[in-house]
Amino acid sequence: MKEYREFLHASDNWMKGxxxxxxxxIGNAYVYSKETIVVKEGxxxxxxxxxxxxxxxxxxxxxxxxxxxxxxxxxxxxxxASIFEAQLMIxxxxxxxxxxxxxxxxxKAEPESIVKDEFNxxxxxxxxxxxxxxxxxxxxxxxxxxxxxxxxxxxxxTSTIVPGMIxxxxxxxxxxxxLFSRNDVKAFVTEHGGLTSHAAIIARSLNxxxxxxxxxxxxxxxxETELIVDGFYGYIFVNPTESQKEFFREKISQLNxxxxxxxxxxxxxxxxKDGVEIELQANVDVTGEFERITTSGTKGIGLYRTEQxxxxxxxxxxxxxxxxxxxxxxxxxxxDVVTIRAFDLGGDKTRLFHPVEKNPFLGLRGxxxxxxxxxxxxxxxxxxxxxxxxxxxRFMLPMVxxxxxxxxxxxxMKECADELKATGVKYSGKIPFGIMIEIPSAAVLASKLxxxxxxxxxxxxxxxxxxxxxxxxxxLVADLYQEFHPAVLRTLKYIIEDxxxxxxxxSICGEMATDTLxxxxxxxxxxxxxxxxxxxxxxxxxxxxxFTYERAEQLADECxxxxxxxxxxxxxxxxxxxxxIQRTRYLI
Amino acid sequence: xxxxxxxxxxxxxxHTRPAAMLVKIASKYKSQFFISKDDYRINGxxxxxxxxxxxxxxxxxxxxxxxxxxxxxxxxxxxFFERGFEEx
Numbered sequence: 001m002k003e004y005r006e007f008l009h010a011s012d013n014w015m016k017g018x019x020x021x022x023x024x025x026i027g028n029a030y031v032y033s034k035e036t037i038v039v040k041e042g043x044x045x046x047x048x049x050x051x052x053x054x055x056x057x058x059x060x061x062x063x064x065x066x067x068x069x070x071x072x073x074x075x076x077x078x079x080x081a082s083i084f085e086a087q088l089m090i091x092x093x094x095x096x097x098x099x100x101x102x103x104x105x106x107x108k109a110e111p112e113s114i115v116k117d118e119f120n121x122x123x124x125x126x127x128x129x130x131x132x133x134x135x136x137x138x139x140x141x142x143x144x145x146x147x148x149x150x151x152x153x154x155x156x157x158t159s160t161i162v163p164g165m166i167x168x169x170x171x172x173x174x175x176x177x178x179l180f181s182r183n184d185v186k187a188f189v190t191e192h193g194g195l196t197s198h199a200a201i202i203a204r205s206l207n208x209x210x211x212x213x214x215x216x217x218x219x220x221x222x223x224e225t226e227l228i229v230d231g232f233y234g235y236i237f238v239n240p241t242e243s244q245k246e247f248f249r250e251k252i253s254q255l256n257x258x259x260x261x262x263x264x265x266x267x268x269x270x271x272x273k274d275g276v277e278i279e280l281q282a283n284v285d286v287t288g289e290f291e292r293i294t295t296s297g298t299k300g301i302g303l304y305r306t307e308q309x310x311x312x313x314x315x316x317x318x319x320x321x322x323x324x325x326x327x328x329x330x331x332x333x334x335x336d337v338v339t340i341r342a343f344d345l346g347g348d349k350t351r352l353f354h355p356v357e358k359n360p361f362l363g364l365r366g367x368x369x370x371x372x373x374x375x376x377x378x379x380x381x382x383x384x385x386x387x388x389x390x391x392x393x394r395f396m397l398p399m400v401x402x403x404x405x406x407x408x409x410x411x412x413m414k415e416c417a418d419e420l421k422a423t424g425v426k427y428s429g430k431i432p433f434g435i436m437i438e439i440p441s442a443a444v445l446a447s448k449l450x451x452x453x454x455x456x457x458x459x460x461x462x463x464x465x466x467x468x469x470x471x472x473x474x475x476l477v478a479d480l481y482q483e484f485h486p487a488v489l490r491t492l493k494y495i496i497e498d499x500x501x502x503x504x505x506x507s508i509c510g511e512m513a514t515d516t517l518x519x520x521x522x523x524x525x526x527x528x529x530x531x532x533x534x535x536x537x538x539x540x541x542x543x544x545x546x547f548t549y550e551r552a553e554q555l556a557d558e559c560x561x562x563x564x565x566x567x568x569x570x571x572x573x574x575x576x577x578x579x580x581i582q583r584t585r586y587l588i
Numbered sequence: 589x590x591x592x593x594x595x596x597x598x599x600x601x602x603h604t605r606p607a608a609m610l611v612k613i614a615s616k617y618k619s620q621f622f623i624s625k626d627d628y629r630i631n632g633x634x635x636x637x638x639x640x641x642x643x644x645x646x647x648x649x650x651x652x653x654x655x656x657x658x659x660x661x662x663x664x665x666x667x668f669f670e671r672g673f674e675e676x
Contacts, residue, residue, distance in 0.1 A: 086608045086635060095634035125640045134642055137604060141636065315603040318672060 019234030020200035022535045023209030025187040029225045030165035039112045054111040057151035062091045119145035172199040187229040191217040266297040276549040279529040300336035302531020303509040307343045322383035344398035366399025381416045388428040400435040406452045438462040450502035460510025482565040496526040516543045524556030547579045590653040590662045598672035601644040606673035611635045619655025
């Protein structure tokens with residue numbers, strides 16, 4: 001990342017977004033914008049003809065949506081495709097359709113104008129609610145309205161897109177994304193949208209790189225603009241220079257090599273040169289992406305982020321829905337383990353709930369939120385217990401800062417087990433229980449938390465952010481977000497030593513674990529379990545296989561003794577040279 | 589005419605998925621079915637209407653059913669509400 005940072009400093013033709021789907025691509029932009037619809041107004045002569053045209057437009061729109069629905073089912077699975085179902089039902093809505101038809105007859109006006117007017121009555125209410133969920137649904141309804149009007153105009157969706165383009169758009173609806181996937185689109189870049197938007201989910205499941213949420217994108221990028229899209233780090237380069245293109249061509253060729261090497265790595269064990277086994281597990285962000293894990297050479301799931309379900313399903317999953325999803329996941333991972341983390345809501349992740357907090361990152365997050373919303377929490381605990389009958393499910397709490405939070409949770413777990421017992425459903429009350437260590441107070445007091453837990457998982461993103469008192473999203477101070485700062489390494493060492501003293505297992509699931517540069521030092525500090533995104537598992541495994549545990553321990557000792565990140569990085573660079581390790585993470 | 593009062597018990601409220609299910613259940617019956625929230629009244633067989641309702645947890649709704657199968661319809665729909673739109 002250091003070299004990448006320098007690379008960025010040397011130029012100013014890049015824009016930053018959210019890395020929503022991994023991959024690299026150099027190509028031309030296809031700017032996709034939905035034309036603003038101009039509706040024909042005025043009176044008509046032949047009412048019968050207008051009614052027939054209206055009915056035909058509805059039928060055609062329905063057929064289009066049917067096609068999209070089926071395509072989505074095929075590409076994304078039944079459950080996630082159901083986001084299209086409500087849209088389809090709108091076109092069978094008897095009330096809406098009858099009222100529009102009646103108005104065409106009574107008012108003898110252009111069907112287009114009446115469709116627009118009638119839909120807008122509902123849209124107005126939905127937008128007025130000023131609820132982000134409602135606004136999103138309103139967009140779905142708008143999509144249907146525009147589709148019907150376009151069909152009334154007998155206009156076809158003229159797709160001028162040629163294969164091999166990068167789709168650049170303000171936002172992408174699920175329908176757009178799924179349709180583009182048929183046109184050999186090579187990358188997606190949008191102004192709005194995030195990691196869990198449907199566009200992101202679809203892009204990942206199709207292996208198409210995507211950078212979303214790039215502000216001012218459409219002011220900068222016009223049709224045919226040449227772009228580099230980096231779905232690993234979330235950057236796009238506009239009108240790249242020859243040397244930038246060369247830099248990325250080199251990366252792409254390295255990436256291809258890594259991907260080839262990956263095939264050989266999948267079945268090789270994850271061990272150091274001197275035979276110390278290092279466990280490599282997967283982080284799962286999106287439930288439907290399980291297939292990618294099995295092909296990544298990881299074993300088991302070290303982190304399943306359940307809060308993503310809310311975005312994925314578009315609503316809060318109840319106990320039954322959760323039970324179904326967790327059970328399916330545990331069955332598919334069996335006999336390997338699945339670590340389910342309780343909803344980590346709050347911070348920037350709140351959507352269905354709107355607490356107004358001045359400083360959400362220091363506010364009602366993670367376990368604090370859950371203990372404040374016991375009905376939600378108990379529903380989730382019960383679902384996890386019901387899915388744990390195969391004994392391969394572990395339960396983990398986010399954002400723990402005190403012993404009290406652990407004890408209160410255990411009390412709730414007892415209540416849940418008793419209630420489940422009374423209903424007679426199958427469940428397991430004995431699930432391994434662990435916590436995320438991501439708040440400095442928990443790190444300092446790890447020896448007092450360890451006796452209450454079966455395992456620890458270190459979340460480096462928040463830990464470093466809170467330890468260094470730096471918001472890494474803030475460009476003014478982002479340089480202070482230092483993963484290799486000796487203070488960070490020392491903190492990790494305390495946590496690891498405390499866990500060993502109490503003989504509980506410990507792993508790391510933050511972004512730091514995905515940086516090949518960090519691997520030797522983390523292993524040397526005593527970490528023998530890593531949970532990473534499946535995409536980066538192969539280079540991580542390759543790194544682990546190229547050094548000795550003995551030397552890694554020495555490296556860790558040297559790094560701990562350093563005074564600055566620069567000094568640590570020098571030691572690590574020397575270590576990489578010594579073992580001739582390819583720095584693949586930097587290359588991709 | 590049958591009149592019933594129901595309360596939204598699930599946390600997420602009457603969001604898209606339960607809305608779609610509600611309309612599907614309602615469409616099986618011949619009777620008319622209306623949902624009222626305060627002064628706002630919509631046809632329970634209209635997905636777009638139910639979508640605009642988006643009643644949050646705790647909200648009370650008045651339901652009225654009118655037609656040949658109004659009793660069985662009212663029973664099935666009330667159970668659906670009471671169970672928090674349980675997906676089965």
